[in-house]
Amino acid sequence: MNFLKTERFRECIKIRQEAYFMIEVKNLVKDYGKYHAVKDISFSVPDGQIVGLLGPNGAGKSTTMNIMTGYISATSGEVKVGGYDILEQPIQAKKLIGYLPEIPPLYEDMTVAEYLNFICDLKGIRKKTEKESSIDEVTEAVKISDMKGRLIKNLSKGYKQRVGLAQALIGNPPLLILDEPTVGLDPNQIIEIRALIKSLGQKHTIILSSHILSEVNAICDYVLIIDKGTLVAEDTPEHLSEDFSDTDNINMSVKGSSEQIEEVLKVSEYIRDYKIIDEKDGIVDVQAKTATKEDIRDNLFFEFAEEKLPIIKMERESLSLEDVFLKLTGQDVEEVESEAKKASEQIEKQGHHGFSFKRKKKADSKGTEQTEKEEEDK
Numbered sequence: 001m002n003f004l005k006t007e008r009f010r011e012c013i014k015i016r017q018e019a020y021f022m023i024e025v026k027n028l029v030k031d032y033g034k035y036h037a038v039k040d041i042s043f044s045v046p047d048g049q050i051v052g053l054l055g056p057n058g059a060g061k062s063t064t065m066n067i068m069t070g071y072i073s074a075t076s077g078e079v080k081v082g083g084y085d086i087l088e089q090p091i092q093a094k095k096l097i098g099y100l101p102e103i104p105p106l107y108e109d110m111t112v113a114e115y116l117n118f119i120c121d122l123k124g125i126r127k128k129t130e131k132e133s134s135i136d137e138v139t140e141a142v143k144i145s146d147m148k149g150r151l152i153k154n155l156s157k158g159y160k161q162r163v164g165l166a167q168a169l170i171g172n173p174p175l176l177i178l179d180e181p182t183v184g185l186d187p188n189q190i191i192e193i194r195a196l197i198k199s200l201g202q203k204h205t206i207i208l209s210s211h212i213l214s215e216v217n218a219i220c221d222y223v224l225i226i227d228k229g230t231l232v233a234e235d236t237p238e239h240l241s242e243d244f245s246d247t248d249n250i251n252m253s254v255k256g257s258s259e260q261i262e263e264v265l266k267v268s269e270y271i272r273d274y275k276i277i278d279e280k281d282g283i284v285d286v287q288a289k290t291a292t293k294e295d296i297r298d299n300l301f302f303e304f305a306e307e308k309l310p311i312i313k314m315e316r317e318s319l320s321l322e323d324v325f326l327k328l329t330g331q332d333v334e335e336v337e338s339e340a341k342k343a344s345e346q347i348e349k350q351g352h353h354g355f356s357f358k359r360k361k362k363a364d365s366k367g368t369e370q371t372e373k374e375e376e377d378k
């Protein structure tokens with residue numbers, strides 16, 4: 001019998017293809033009453049990647065992650081984890097996921113070891129020796145081995161976040177889903193947690209959400225940009241910068257006077273716009289926007305050479321991920337980041353257990369998701 005034509009072969013191919021994608025999200029829709037929070041989002045994440053879900057506040061990142069982890073249901077659409085449907089085969093699918101929600105689900109009156117022991121129970125790790133080795137492993141991975149005896153409430157925010165990561169790692173799931181893992185941390189803690197996530201990426205597929213572009217740029221191999229519930233772009237950070245750019249910036253230093261240099265720039269067909277940045281000791285610094293996406297440095301070289309104006313320095317700069325984000329979402333990065341800062345300060349003021357109204361409703365809903373909209377409608 002020709003193996004290539006057998007049912008078994010087709011099955012093998014199916015398993016291989018499905019396993020290649022650690023997670024597949026197809027046509028995901030989530031409506032809260034009349035409000036469309038997620039509108040037909042599809043994407044697949046291959047094994048071994050660190051993927052960033054990037055978007056401004058309210059874009060639908062947490063909702064998408066909550067559906068991916070099976071925490072809430074979708075209005076329609078499908079999520080498969082390692083080939084298992086999150087709704088139809090939830091036990092197999094959830095075994096593959098370690099989830100860190102935006103507010104880590106910590107029991108503050110437990111010690112780190114007690115809490116992780118409890119998480120082992122929840123994840124079905126029952127043998128004492130297995131539990132011990134599992135706790136040792138995860139505490140070592142997130143560098144909290146010497147904190148095991150400490151009460152969680154006495155830990156700093158950065159260390160609490162590490163405990164949150166440790167609980168996600170119990171059971172060694174191949175897929176980690178991390179919702180805004182650095183929100184509310186101070187700059188040093190942010191650097192540490194980012195480095196930790198990057199190192200975890202060597203052994204796990206990671207999907208993290210963030211509204212911080214520099215974070216996604218620094219950690220992620222691939223970016224999904226979400227705006228108003230829609231996936232508006234996806235690619236590597238480098239490709240996104242290239243693809244959405246119809247112009248480049250050229251930074252130059254030219255020997256001569258600003259009048260001479262402006263004369264060349266004004267008539268150059270390769271330059272759309274320019275700005276004189278500085279003029280000192282007979283050298284002019286210029287920032288120019290190119291008329292096309294092509295690399296026009298050769299052409300500029302010859303134009304300036306013809307006028308006997310030596311170019312001392314010339315650099316080409318592509319559109320940054322910030323510019324791409326602005327173009328796609330129409331939102332200023334600084335604006336988004338300051339809004340997010342205000343929101344996290346608000347959470348901080350309400351105390352650690354003080355979930356925001358939206359979060360509390362989510363936490364309270366237990367499947368019967370009553371929406372703010374519905375509440376308002378009453």
Ligand SMILES: Nc1ncnc2c1ncn2[C@@H]1O[C@H](COP(=O)(O)OP(=O)(O)OP(=O)(O)O)[C@@H](O)[C@H]1O
Pocket residue numbers: 032035037055056057058059060061062063064211358361362369370371372373
């Ligand atoms: N239970 C709910 N009832 C009604 N609306 C909701 C509920 N949960 C979320 N939303 C709304 O859905 C939209 C998407 O929210 P989501 O939390 O997914 O956004 P996000 O991108 O994670 O933003 P953030 O970073 O602010 O959490 C928002 O407009 C939010 O107000």
